[in-house]
Amino acid sequence: MRAVWRAARAAVRRRRLQTLVIALVTLTSTGAIVVALGLVDAASAPFDKAFGEQRGPHVVAAFDRSVASDAQLARAARDPGVEAVEGPFPRATVALPRDTAQYGVFGEVTIVGRAEPGGEVDRLDLWAGRWATAPGEVVLNRQSDWTADDLGKRIPVPSGPTLTIVGFAFDLSRTADAWVAPSQIDALHPAATQLLLRFSDASSDTLLRERMGAVTARLPQGALAGSESYLTLKHRIGAAARAYAPYLSAFGILGIVVSVLIVANVVSGAVISGFRHIGILKALGFTPGQVLAVYLVMVTAPAVLGCAAGVFAGNLLAAPFLRFTFTGPDAGVFHDSVGIPPWVNVLALLGMPAVCVLAALAPSLRARRLSAARAISAGTAPRTGRAPGVQRRLAGSRLPRSVSLGVGLPFARPGRSALTVAAVVLGVTTVTFASGLATTMTRFGNAGRDAYQVTVYASTVRHGKLVEPEHSDPELHSLLSSLPGAAGVTARGDVEVTVAGSARKAMLEGRRGDGPELDSVLTEGRWTRRAGEVVAGTAWLRQSGLRVGDEVRLQKGGRSREVTVVGAFMETNGELLATDWATFTALAPEEKPIAYHVKLRDGTDPAAYARAAAAADPGVGPAITGPNTITQTVVGSASALTAMLAVVASLGVFNTVVLNTRDRRRDLGMLKSIGMTPRQVTVMMTTSMAALGALGSVLGVPLGIWGYRQVVPRMVDAVDITLPPYMTDVWHPAALTALALTGIAIAVLGAYLPARRAARLTIAQVLHNE
Amino acid sequence: MSGPRRAPSVLCMVTEDSSGKTVVRLDGVRREYGETTALDGVTLEIRAGEAVAVMGPSGCGKSTLLNMIAGLDRPTAGTVLVHGEDVGRLSEKGLALYRRRRIGMIFQFFNLVDDLSALDNVALAAQLTGTPARPARRRAMELFEELGIADRANAHPAVLSGGERQRVAVARALMNRPALLLADEPTGALDSRAGEQVMDLLLDLNQIGQTLVLVTHDEHLARRCAGRLVTLADGRVTGQHTLEPSA
Incomplete structure (x- = not known):
């Protein structure tokens, strides 16, 4: 056993770069897996987890005390x-x-x-x-x-x-x-x-x-006054978290697959590149079992260290990440219920080393079966030329020879090239998917953002007391319009109404002023033109089973009004309807605006306007329109996960080039001996990876688009909205070209440093060793 | 396969004249690898058209000397002048261009690219200089015919015999019409028959004017192919003798 340990330690010392790459790849991959599994777990059932922890009631029932x-x-x-x-x-x-x-x-x-x-x-x-x-x-x-x-x-x-x-x-x-x-x-x-x-x-x-x-x-009859099922509650409060779930799950699964594939690629490559060493060990008298043990120790030692560090890093990273992801007006309830569950850490700590051992086992067993002589000659005996037709055509092409040689290199190691392509495909798929999602979410978040820049609430709280405006509603409206920088003011009032013939309630918004559409994005129909018309939020329409063109009777107290739904706007709130001020006050004559939305002229400082409004009437509460938290969350998490997976994919490619360079040391020395310049060597090695990157892009871009088309409709369905086409029409020739270049960029970035290293190889030393 | 005992026409490609001018001059060349001194003040001249054999025990610095001349390594001290050019002062790119234009190198273990056919291995040397594929292959084929391996042009190195592989290596070394052909133990990995064929080939090349520097352990090879013998020991030149051609 001591001999095995010594041989393994010596092998690790001799292959410092490879050991470092294995440790780095397992560290990054395990970190990504911990975050990804944490996300999948948190996103899969956020309500159920929080509900289970509180042992929430399945039914909350109210009974008449007199019955x-x-x-x-x-x-x-x-x-x-x-x-x-x-x-x-x-x-x-x-x-x-x-x-x-x-x-x-x-x-x-x-x-x-x-x-x-x-x-x-x-x-x-x-x-x-x-x-x-x-x-x-x-x-x-x-x-x-x-x-x-x-x-x-x-x-x-x-x-x-x-x-x-x-x-x-x-x-x-x-x-x-x-x-x-x-x-x-x-x-x-x-x-x-x-x-x-x-x-x-x-x-x-x-x-x-x-x-x-x-x-x-x-x-007794009539005892039950009302009841609410937890399923209704779940639907209502879990909408935002449900919107994240398909996206986070898709990302998590992608992260796991990318990480496992790359670890398998790195580890099996490390064993294959050590065949000659295996032969020497056998010649020294190591039994096949001992050889197997040396190689498993050599690969799993840095892998286990990488995994342990990765679990630690993943937990460190996941805590703020999950807090960030599950922060928002609707997700706040899950604060205490999301975190990395213990099973994720156990799985990562046991699973990733198991993946490494399994990846190392197949080539190790092959090496174990090889005779010592064959193993020793694995690095030096000429290999049968692979894909001779391709190599011949490339040799005869008009491409510069360093380029055609580089394009031909992947054919010499088809198995490793396939794994590298898989790593690039997954990297490009991730980047494509994430960039598409980020574009949609950014457009979603920015929809109607220029409608107004400041919201002036018609009350404020000062020193714990509610303060009312000094001006009346009409006075306040014209005061806000007259302040410097104001381009338009729209007043908004809210009232809860019921729909005749249904138990459903609705929040009716009355809008009055310069831009009654505010930030609502129409997905169907038109905005109101006259009294008696309403525009409904898409979620309300879906949940009510109504369509644009339908008529409904709205009731408030003893008043009612027949209205026609003339349009639908993108809205996740399942209770929201909007109408003009006349229809609104017909149902609720006492209601006053609760806020005034102010559109500013270009170049006006919103903060200056807000200060001016507060100074003009101390009873108002101006607020500058802030960023959309859901968009921030999704774009932020997409960017962070994309960056992590791109790093993992680049490390995988980096490792492939390092191994290719090691395999090709003799060829590189020979090519330099016949006059290949360092630049030509760099071009050749970089081209070999760029070719794989290009192939990865060709496959990865459509896969990313496919993933986007699977996930985004489910996301918007989950929150009962319909997106206008411009939000989902994110794939344009320029964007597709940029994405196609992503794969090449990942590959070239991963290849450049090892390629430069290869270019600087000392020829005499390389050829002398052979 | 029997070796060609003739002066091959297509091999008469030497670009420099062979009027006895000094092609290589080493002056006080020293090469250290850490604590080890591989060459210790070597001074040597090689004239155009000469065939020089370098011999000595293992580790005496023979291959290091050859690497210095080939521009595969740089001296720690001293100068290596080839055609008046100080090889040690060239940049990496300059060295690459120098190897392309001036040097043809033959190795003990052939150093062919396994994934290319024999023909493309040889054409590669010209293609790196920018020669288009078709003329490069045409010239490679001419060399193959002269070296008697035309029928193996499309074979890959793995299926060639040792002698055939070394002939392919020789063809590659001659591809760019080098002024100087350097051979490091060219018969070391070959059986005696294949070794004889390679020896004949090198002799023929020298007879048509090719300057040749040969590193070998094999005295028979040295006597067959070289006109002068340089002996090294512990990194120093210990003797130089003119050799009588052997039968």
């Missing part, structure tokens, strides 16, 4: 299909004044009397303060990325007690907006009782309906 008693509800919940239950909890609905908006709650809010945040179902994440245990205390439902500065603040309930905020808890299932102690809830006049139910089988809405039917069958 069903707590005892009856407790008995009903003993149905065999019920796996676990929490409650009954008394539930009150109270209307909070508008100035409580500063605490994140206002208008009609649901308050539940609950003794503790834990339990069998719906384990709340009490991330700040403590639980409400006495009258006068309240815990608010708030995500942990908000501030906890409001602890100790007081919320006056109209015609009720004043509640002091003692804690913040996050509940993914949104069973309540706030919780109080059971001893407090009666003062809030609860009208309903809440049961939080988990069922043994909750895989579909049908099953959930059946299970709920079994529970309510034991209760």
